[in-house]
Amino acid sequence: MLNMEDKIKIFKALGNETRFKIFKNIFTGGYACSIDNSQPKDDLIAQATCVTSIAEHFDFALPTISRHLKEMRDAKIITMTKNKNKIYIEPNIQTMREIAGCFETLVDDYEKGRLYQFDNTK
């Protein structure tokens, strides 16, 4: 369950052009960063993947992309899984589900004319 601080972190993470584009592309699979579950877990080398592979698509230095990814992981919008010396990046679907639910409830309750706690933790 996401509290107010969590939500602010999520929006902050998505409210930057570079991170938004990274996020969008992780979701679309554009950079082939996801772990393919049809492959055995220890055979990940076959996949394109990871921090370096994302950074190649941007005109920013690798440490800059690394820092953005860390912020996105801290905001729980992506997961980063270490396997050998590479890090595999995937969207955090659970968080997205919660955020989706949050906006849905916001709209639904508003349309019902009821008061709604956008953040219900405080």
Next chain:
Amino acid sequence: MLNMEDKIKIFKALGNETRFKIFKNIFTGGYACSIDNSQPKDDLIAQATCVTSIAEHFDFALPTISRHLKEMRDAKIITMTKNKNKIYIEPNIQTMREIAGCFETLVDDYEKGRLYQFDNTK
């Protein structure tokens, strides 16, 4: 239809503690900022309302709150309607509906194992 830049603005607007709290409270009606449609449009004085009334709930100077509200209006997450010399503030439900839809599609499509354009304008 929200393009990528619009979405980034929305997330930036929500990714700040002060603005998030303002937004949350505009939605809950906590500061009585909404125009009550049961009242005639020209009888708004009866309602609590507006920039000053929001600012009272924060330890920040009035111009600071004014600037935050402007940013939220530019991001299209609220509307500001001038009536006499007061400004009435309401959530922009249309934008919220679009953002809700965006996250829903993101999750639904991911679960169906399909690729998804989180931002479909580029």
Next chain:
DNA sequence: CATCTATTTAGCTAAAAAGCTAAATTTAAA
């Protein structure tokens, strides 16, 4: 028309964010 109320604009400062390069760390591979 003078004054009050609501809000914004201007101009400033301090803090946070986003970028960089260089160096360190971890693991793989030769």
Next chain:
DNA sequence: TTTAAATTTAGCTTTTTAGCTAAATAGATG
């Protein structure tokens, strides 16, 4: 065991953001 590859950390600079006060603007009211 040395080297190479993938990533992070440290330390720095520049830009942006968030706050302030003072002044300006717009409209309402006495």
